Amino acid sequence: MPDTTDITAPYASELPDGVELRRLVIPQSLDAADAADFVAMVRARNEIYREINGNDDESNTPAEILPRYQDEIYERNLLWIVLREGEVVGRAILTLPREDGSRVAFLNVELVRSAWGRGIGTAAAELLEKTARDEGRTVLQAWAVHDEDATAERLGAPTGFGTIALDHTARFLRAHGYSLEQIERKSALPLTDASYARVDELIAEARRASEGYRIVQWTVPTPADVIDAYAWMKSRMVTDAPAAGIEFDEEVWDAARVADHERPYLESERTLHVTAARHIASGELVAFNELVIGADRTEPTHQEDTLVLAEHRGHRLGMLVKCAALHDWRTFAPQSPRVITYNAEENRPMLDINEAIGFVPVAYNGAWKKTVR
Numbered sequence: 001m002p003d004t005t006d007i008t009a010p011y012a013s014e015l016p017d018g019v020e021l022r023r024l025v026i027p028q029s030l031d032a033a034d035a036a037d038f039v040a041m042v043r044a045r046n047e048i049y050r051e052i053n054g055n056d057d058e059s060n061t062p063a064e065i066l067p068r069y070q071d072e073i074y075e076r077n078l079l080w081i082v083l084r085e086g087e088v089v090g091r092a093i094l095t096l097p098r099e100d101g102s103r104v105a106f107l108n109v110e111l112v113r114s115a116w117g118r119g120i121g122t123a124a125a126e127l128l129e130k131t132a133r134d135e136g137r138t139v140l141q142a143w144a145v146h147d148e149d150a151t152a153e154r155l156g157a158p159t160g161f162g163t164i165a166l167d168h169t170a171r172f173l174r175a176h177g178y179s180l181e182q183i184e185r186k187s188a189l190p191l192t193d194a195s196y197a198r199v200d201e202l203i204a205e206a207r208r209a210s211e212g213y214r215i216v217q218w219t220v221p222t223p224a225d226v227i228d229a230y231a232w233m234k235s236r237m238v239t240d241a242p243a244a245g246i247e248f249d250e251e252v253w254d255a256a257r258v259a260d261h262e263r264p265y266l267e268s269e270r271t272l273h274v275t276a277a278r279h280i281a282s283g284e285l286v287a288f289n290e291l292v293i294g295a296d297r298t299e300p301t302h303q304e305d306t307l308v309l310a311e312h313r314g315h316r317l318g319m320l321v322k323c324a325a326l327h328d329w330r331t332f333a334p335q336s337p338r339v340i341t342y343n344a345e346e347n348r349p350m351l352d353i354n355e356a357i358g359f360v361p362v363a364y365n366g367a368w369k370k371t372v373r
Contacts, residue, residue: 016118021092021127024079026069030062038062040088041081048090048110052145053363057188057300057340064294067264074098074257078131082111082120089115092124094131099249105137116168125176133372139247140370142178144169145186145363157183157366159244162345164366173368182244182367183345187359189326190338191301195358196330202357203323209316213277215324216285220262220272227255229285230274234258237305242344246367269295272304273332275325277317286312289321297333303341306350319353326357 015021027035039062046059069077075097082090090111097104109124132140152165162183164170170180189195222230231253238248265272270292277287290304303325308317329336341359343350 015120015123018085019118019120020083021080021124022083024081024091026077026079027066028070030066035062037081037088038066041079041091044081044088044090044112045110047112051113057338060294064268064270067267071260071264072098073260074251080124080127082115082124084115084120090120090124092128094128096132096135096137097249099251102249103137104139104141104247104249105132105135107132107140107142121172122176129372138372140178140372141246142173142368143184144173144366144368146170146366148364155180155366157181157244157345159183159242159344159346161348162364164364170366173366176370178368178370179245180366181246181369182242184342184365184367185345185351185361186363186365187341187343187351187354188300188338188362189341189354189357189359191326191329191336196326198358199323199326202319203327206316206320206323210277210320212280213286213312213315213317213320214280215320216276216278217324217328218274220265220274222258222262222274224255226276226285227258230276230288231255231258233276233285233288233307233309234261234305236309237307240307240310242347244344244346244367245369247369265292271333273325273328275321275328277308277312277321279312287317287321289325291325291329291339293333293336298335298337301329301333301336301339303339306341313349318350319356322353322357 024037024041025034027038029035030039042060042062042065049058050056075095078094080092081088082092093108095106107128109121109128111121129140146164146169147167149165149167152167154163155166155170156163157180159182164183216226218226235251235253238251262272273291275289276285278284279286287308289306292302292304293299306318306322341354343354
């Protein structure tokens with residue numbers, strides 16, 4: 001069950017009059033008497049992402065989000081809502097992985113733009129940082145979307161791949177002691193007849209280069225005959241994907257963890273469709289791609305994890321699983337207008353695949369880190 005301990009860690013900065021940071025209790029259901037704050041939080045979240053993106057591509061309903069915060073087996077989420085004159089205008093989230101000996105905490109402060117520049121973000125960040133330190137976490141990390149202002153000073157990642165504008169968010173994070181570690185590209189693919197025609201061309205080419213492999217597909221819950229292999233691939237996401245200076249705890253996945261991971265999708269009626277590649281000679285699953293869509297099939301599709309195990313790279317398997325998934329999507333979610341995906345800027349092999357398919361950059365995120373005693 002979600003943790004409901006009352007954490008009221010103090011923060012040094014004064015909040016403006018009429019502003020409150022209130023600990024959010026995760027309700028048992030949306031019909032519960034204490035669900036109003038959660039619903040208001042989701043409403044504010046959607047408005048914040050609407051301001052960032054200029055669209056509703058990342059909007060979710062309370063029913064879609066609630067199961068994610070109710071499931072705290074592998075990470076603990078502490079949330080606060082930001083109220084201004086009684087209206088929720090933002091949120092502060094601290095995510096604490098539960099891996100043994102973890103030093104890591106992930107922080108997120110999100111405010112509607114009318115609440116910027118008033119000291120609210122600073123107070124929320126101080127609250128999250130103190131709580132993280134009290135929990136024994138010394139590696140504080142955050143992801144942030146950055147404005148693409150061509151006239152602004154640029155800030156490059158230490159990886160040597162990509163730059164972001166030195167915008168309000170970047171200045172805020174630098175002022176609070178965070179350093180930019182990695183830049184992540186958000187890309188979109190319009191799902192048109194031309195896009196599907198291109199996918200058909202590329203999947204034929206990929207099949208010729210990967211004759212020793214075949215496609216396996218399923219929609220969660222994951223079938224018993226592939227769940228152990230899928231669990232092994234999921235465990236490799238934190239070790240095989242480019243992470244630059246961002247720290248992740250090594251994760252142990254098994255069939256039970258896969259089932260726990262999939263439960264929020266099933267409870268919120270979101271569809272998670274997996275396309276994998278099986279190595280025929282060994283019988284092992286060695287690559288996979290995930291596509292997700294909500295109960296409303298007219299919404300954008302989100303591409304989540306994609307991975308080719310290191311020992312099987314060089315056979316166009318990334319192209320194979322991505323294109324096979326999209327080929328299936330034409331009949332699976334024909335009204336979805338586009339696919340959204342995220343990749344590290346230094347992950348050129350995966351970006352090359354995306355660009356060949358027709359994905360185009362639409363935004364850039366910064367991965368930031370601060371180490372404390």
